[in-house]
Amino acid sequence: MISTPVGAIGTGIGGGVELTLSNIAQEMSRRGHIVKIVAPVGSIVKDVPVIEIPGELQTPAQNQTRDEPIVIPKNSVLANMWDYARRVQLDYDLIVNFAYDWLPLYLTSFFHCPIAHLISMGSLTDAMDDMIEQIATNFPGTIGVHSLTQAQTFKFADKCRSLANGMDLSIYQFRSQPNNYLAWVGRIAPEKALEDAVAAAKITGIPLKVFGVRQNEEYWQQICQDYADASIIYEGFLPTAQLQQKLGECRGLLVTPRWVEAFGNVAIEALACGVPVIAYNRGGLKEIVKDGQTGFLVKPDSVDGLVDAIKCLDKIDRLACRQQAEAEYSQQAMGDRTEQWFRNILISH
Numbered sequence: 001m002i003s004t005p006v007g008a009i010g011t012g013i014g015g016g017v018e019l020t021l022s023n024i025a026q027e028m029s030r031r032g033h034i035v036k037i038v039a040p041v042g043s044i045v046k047d048v049p050v051i052e053i054p055g056e057l058q059t060p061a062q063n064q065t066r067d068e069p070i071v072i073p074k075n076s077v078l079a080n081m082w083d084y085a086r087r088v089q090l091d092y093d094l095i096v097n098f099a100y101d102w103l104p105l106y107l108t109s110f111f112h113c114p115i116a117h118l119i120s121m122g123s124l125t126d127a128m129d130d131m132i133e134q135i136a137t138n139f140p141g142t143i144g145v146h147s148l149t150q151a152q153t154f155k156f157a158d159k160c161r162s163l164a165n166g167m168d169l170s171i172y173q174f175r176s177q178p179n180n181y182l183a184w185v186g187r188i189a190p191e192k193a194l195e196d197a198v199a200a201a202k203i204t205g206i207p208l209k210v211f212g213v214r215q216n217e218e219y220w221q222q223i224c225q226d227y228a229d230a231s232i233i234y235e236g237f238l239p240t241a242q243l244q245q246k247l248g249e250c251r252g253l254l255v256t257p258r259w260v261e262a263f264g265n266v267a268i269e270a271l272a273c274g275v276p277v278i279a280y281n282r283g284g285l286k287e288i289v290k291d292g293q294t295g296f297l298v299k300p301d302s303v304d305g306l307v308d309a310i311k312c313l314d315k316i317d318r319l320a321c322r323q324q325a326e327a328e329y330s331q332q333a334m335g336d337r338t339e340q341w342f343r344n345i346l347i348s349h
């Protein structure tokens, strides 16, 4: 399993990919597969060996314009990871790519070992769209995504396999009684629109706990300046065990993406703790939140919509949230979906 080249696993810079990769790797090894992770130096994953590769990190792709060219730095960790993969490929049945990058897609036809690509974002640039489409066409079944909505951002949606996500629910404790806090969890970056959650929390007078890596410090400082009188408590970037504990104490999670979020791991983590999710009706969140049952889907970019939903939070049964996570997003369910995808690729190779 070859990780994202934007940051070491455990730093939070890789966003949801870090948790997704860790969960898939742990589950596949629990099922008896021999799994190794190839990742940038400093990466840590519990119970799975990591081969740490040095090199320059890749710049995250989230804010690129459509016609942006592919840029790869000198001594690229992305290139170094894939050079390692080339050398050891005959020792493995399958390589799984977790990078949203052109190079691993391009390299697919040069490898003897089959490659499964788990695409973690929707359509962002023409160069990436073209390359993913080529692989989807020439290597049918090898492009995995996290939601149908994400797939529909590509013109080859029907060639993508939607796998959702899942996690080890035993790590997430159900909390029936929250305290009077709202939560916001994620990379602090413009595409996540934290400012909308802050504005809504301010109007309702409920303090907002913010969890996540400050990926864009300037953006964070601007929010602190613009909402100096809002009650925001920055909790930092926490490991899962601590995150779930503090998240479970909150009345609701606000998920406010400005972009088409491919999935939204934070939403299923909240549900697992019994925390209702108030999300913009956009991207993968549309497929996760059961409107009126496990949270609310709100008109995208509407702070008023968030406020109205916050006022209705007490109508949601927190146990129903946990039950949805158990039914749809367990490690077992995710493992079954992913293992079947891998098996299909091996059969058709």
Ligand code: UDP
Pocket: 012, 014, 015, 016, 017, 019, 020, 185, 186, 187, 211, 212, 213, 236, 237, 238, 239, 240, 243, 263, 264, 265, 266, 267, 269
């Ligand atoms: N996260 C974390 N600790 C924190 C805040 C966030 O581990 O304090 C993780 C969270 O568990 C989730 C990821 O950050 O897996 C964010 O992923 P998501 O899919 O929501 O968004 P992405 O960053 O991939 O766009």
